Amino acid sequence: MTASRLQHIVSSGIVLFVAVIVTWISFTQQPADAFLFPRLIAIFFIGLAVWNFIRAISGMAKVGEGLDSTSFINIVPGLVVMAVYVFFAAKSLGFYFASTIAFLTVFTIYDSVPLRDIRGWIKRILVTAIFMLVIYGLFAMLLKVQTPRGIWF
Amino acid sequence: MEFLGYFGGVFEPVSFMLLLGGTIGGLILGATPGLSPTMAVALLIPFTFHLQPAQGLILLGAAYTSTVAGGAVSAILLKIPGAPANIATSLDGNAMAKKGEGARALHLSFLASGVGGVIGVLLLIFLTPVLAQWALAFSYSHLFWMAILGVTVIGSLDSKSFVKGLLSGCIGLWLSMIGFDDNLGAQRFIFADALAGGIHIIPALIGLFAIPQVMEMFAKGRANAAIEAIEVPKQSLLASIHELGQSMRSLSIGTIFGSIIGIIPGVGGQIAGLVAYDQARKFSPKKEKFGTGHPEGIIAAESANNAMVGPSLVPLLTLSIPGSPTAAVLLGGLIIHGIFPGSDLFDNHPQVAWTFINSMLIGQILMVIFGIYTAAWAARIARAPVPIMAAAVMVLALFGSYSVQQSMGDVYIMLSLGIGMFFLEKFGFSAAPLVLGLILGPIAESNFTTGSLIAQAQDGPIVYFMTGLLNMFLIFLVVASVAYSFWSNMVHGKSSKPMEARS
């Protein structure tokens, strides 16, 4: 499975866009002394990005497996859970509580055991509990890391 | 041979228990995502308050050696490099673990670490005075060229496309510039509050390596979950030792590069593994196998990592200059006990100095024994069902990236970089050159800036950066490395290579 030419054009277009922004900022921001190195890098960055973009347009870019729609649909639910978990839930609900929920949710979404199967649920809850105990033992008890407590813990 | 007389100190009951505890504890800490050797040693410093100086150092020395090796465990099993040193290990190690060869990968990694580590400590014992001069010889201009030499490796490192490898490196170099500029304190590229502190290397590593991995597992969906559980034959220790014997080239490249780079203050530890990996591949007849689960990749990277430990302490023990962040923490551990490294250490506290060095030697061996003993058991982790693995790596990534500086900003950076990296990887970009850029950017920049200031006060930048034997030698290496990259790109780049499924 390799990426289509369109996918390559879009991906290298985005990289080129980033390179343009970096270059623009590097050459406009002050103090100039502090941006000496970024400028140097920006020159290489934009040169390579342009080259890469031309290769993509002319169909020379062949490396990379690309992204097919099945994989993408599979990723979405997990990605949403992960983003909500890391960006919002972990701090507001507390690390350990949010992690327990997130672990169980991801496990449930991607587990091949059907949702109706009660033994599947027992196994999932058990694994989650054991894993969270290990995490708690390692980070809270052994390393004494103070994690955000949020609403619960 | 003075050190032989102090071996007794290592085998006193309390000392030996500490050595054992430090080794085992170090392996566990090292295997924990987000805990670099530096942090692990810093965490142990308070324990040494209650111990004799020599005993305290035994604990710290044992922990240092085994955390470096322990970092390979999470790199291999979870594809989360515990520290920059383990990036190269994760490239081939995780591919092996996925094929069900986790135990073999762990065996080779520990054996290679042990061999490299013992040789590194022996260098520390016998060549300290010579090596100390070598460490001082590296000034800002030389460190700058060293960093540039590292940059030239970027294009060829774990990337199937030369352009995209270089471009990945550029992205990494740019990311390293984010935050406060170290010399002038100017703010650069701070688009969000979380970025004000810059991008810390450990959360970045976790995000760039672990998150694409998690998303890859998501991509498989529910149906394929059962297929992953392949049955694997047991890996015998003898077979592993035999295999290590077969890979002398990688082992010696790793050990030699690791110990040479390890001495250089400020550069060493972070890039020793990657440089050795790259060299081992360049010298190998089976170049294309690197990155797909090739044992020699692990051997080169891990022997280099541990070979670096002994020499990296040379500037600390002889000149009282910590050459690496971990050495800086060890310095703190010594000073707290009123022992000042330098001539004072070897003249007035020889029992402390030599017991410490000897304990690192014994610690290497204990680390190999314990590591191998648990390898078969630990390797099962990599064969856990996909949904559990995905959930576990996700949670570990959060805890690991948070605990580095106890900062939510680092956590957000971790996930953002990770998601970005997943999509980039899909189009042929790769994480290893990006990380190399992230590491080398600040080294190159700060040495260039400081060097330029000194050059202004002396005879100007051209004289400062371009003249002198060491400068010229390093420039020659840079030119040779660039030429090699272009040449091999011309020769191999045209023929389309078989596409292998990358993770």
Place this chain on the structure above:
Amino acid sequence: MNRLIKSLLVGFAGLAMTATVALAEGYPERPIGVAVSYGAGGATDFQARIVTMVAGNEDVLGQPMYIVNKPGAGGRVGWNWFATEAEADGYTLSAYNIPHFIAQSIKGGVQYSKDSFEPIANWGADPAVVVVGKDSQFNTIQELVDYAKANPGKATLSGAGLFVGHHIAALQLEKATEAKFAYIPTKGGGAAAMKAVIAGDVVGGINNLSDAFRAREAGNVKILAVADIERSAEFLPDVPTLMESGYDVDNASVNFRGLMVKKGTPQEVIDKLSAKVPEMFANARVVKRMKAGGSPMKIMSRAEVQAMWEKRQETLTELLAGL
């Protein structure tokens, strides 16, 4: 999921408010973090580790203190984080370095000033010293100054960064001697600056007394002068101050280290900490370890530190105005 969180947040916001008020009563009920704006192993880091080591004793605070390193840009990264992101609940403290953070806030580009923080107590005062390599041609500060006068801009002096104590001392020295030095800020703190001196990359350097004392013990450097009002009787009785040598350099560059909290921390918490923390610094075990490590101590109460901050703000504003 998100909506659930939001409704829960609203519901619990009220609870959280009451919790903050009640918090001061049983303070501290869990371990206290101390953010250090320099890397692990540096002088500030390891001194912070020593002075906080007895916090967990029942007669001190009853809860341990742990160190979190937030290094970068000469301390700016850590203090910026502390001023903007840390919680003002007394469970996150920060180590301060004077004159560093005041000088940086005067120069601008950071999100903190003297008024962003509340001092708790001071534990140490580490004067800046002028060092040269052991084989250097200079044996006294006068010789070095004469060289700098004869070769303007050629006398390179390494130091730990811009607008830290070392830089302030270099600026004062330039002002007092009217010689032109080339101050070289190094990345990697005092240790990197010291390496530059020992390796001969620079003509001389400005460094911490504690680090220089160790380097001299190791036979690597010569110490020419101390930038303080009086000599260090404990560690360097033989080294003259810059003032004795005839240069008008006071103690503005002395690196004071202590603990502070963020503005907005409950008054009860500040009171409890400022009562207990100086006792903690004065603990016999702490003093013994600090002395063994060659780290000069200077314990000051909250009121004394407040006065000292005020004074530094004035002197530094004046000194940096000319730049």
